[in-house]
Amino acid sequence: MSAQLQAEERVWDPLVRITHWTIALSVLLNYAIVDEESVLHVWIGYVALAMLGLRMIWGLVGTERARFTSFPPSPRAALAHLGSMFSGSRRAHTSHNPLGALMVYGLWAMLFLVGATGMVLDIVGEYGMLGEAAEETHEVAATLLIVMAAIHVSGVLLESRLTGTNLVRQMTWLSGRKSEET
Numbered sequence: 061m062s063a064q065l066q067a068e069e070r071v072w073d074p075l076v077r078i079t080h081w082t083i084a085l086s087v088l089l090n091y092a093i094v095d096e097e098s099v100l101h102v103w104i105g106y107v108a109l110a111m112l113g114l115r116m117i118w119g120l121v122g123t124e125r126a127r128f129t130s131f132p133p134s135p136r137a138a139l140a141h142l143g144s145m146f147s148g149s150r151r152a153h154t155s156h157n158p159l160g161a162l163m164v165y166g167l168w169a170m171l172f173l174v175g176a177t178g179m180v181l182d183i184v185g186e187y188g189m190l191g192e193a194a195e196e197t198h199e200v201a202a203t204l205l206i207v208m209a210a211i212h213v214s215g216v217l218l219e220s221r222l223t224g225t226n227l228v229r230q231m232t233w234l235s236g237r238k239s240e241e242t
């Protein structure tokens with residue numbers, strides 16, 4: 061058990077894990093549970109945006125694995141990874157795998173769009189040309205974000221099965237430190 065634990069422990073630093081789960085929770089709450097017209101919706105939205113901002117800074121100056129340079133967007137590498145998922149010729153990746161990386165950038169971009177249009181709505185309201193455009197875009201982008209998140213989770217589960225690694229556990233591991241047995 062210890063070898064596996066040690067390998068898993070170091071995967072994602074606390075900032076990555078905290079921003080991930082805060083963003084995931086905020087998006088799900090705002091999409092499915094919290095009243096869209098409420099102050100709470102706006103607050104949760106700003107929390108998600110703050111986490112996104114923090115993660116973007118961390119992508120530049122954070123730990124090795126969390127940095128953008130560790131998972132550059134590459135459609136070619138993503139396609140190659142897709143092929144390898146079915147041919148069984150797997151390579152280990154130190155950060156997000158190339159296919160996951162594309163989805164991660166997509167999720168961030170979509171969250172940014174949802175957040176930016178949400179801020180416009182918060183500031184100018186839903187009327188007038190700008191407000192109406194922001195409302196339409198906010199709604200469509202929020203739906204796309206949820207669809208992408210569903211694909212993201214399916215991808216995580218599939219990749220976990222194919223590689224025999226529990227990726228969700230890597231993202232949730234709470235103690236975050238080298239364990240007792242080291």
Ligand code: HEM
Pocket residue numbers: 086087088090091096097101102104105106108109174175176177178179180181182186195198199202203205
């Ligand atoms: C975190 C992700 C978010 C999700 C998933 C989300 C989702 C949604 C959805 C589905 C609606 C209903 C749209 C409609 O039916 O017209 C809505 C409305 C709204 N959202 Fe968000 N939202 C998010 C973030 C934000 C943020 C960051 C803000 C503001 C800073 C914001 C402000 C608003 C406002 C003001 C409305 C009401 C628009 C209206 O009066 O119809 N949202 N949001």
Ligand code: HEM
Pocket residue numbers: 076079080083084085087088115126155156157160164167168206209212213216227228229230231
């Ligand atoms: C609305 C919901 C969600 C959104 C917007 C979202 C978004 C993201 C983003 C942006 C990343 C990259 C993390 C980073 O580098 O900072 C990520 C990674 C990850 N997410 Fe999510 N996520 C959501 C829900 C979930 C759920 C429900 C699970 C678990 C079942 C999950 C499991 C993971 C895992 C395991 C990774 C790391 C993947 C890897 O090993 O490369 N996510 N997610």
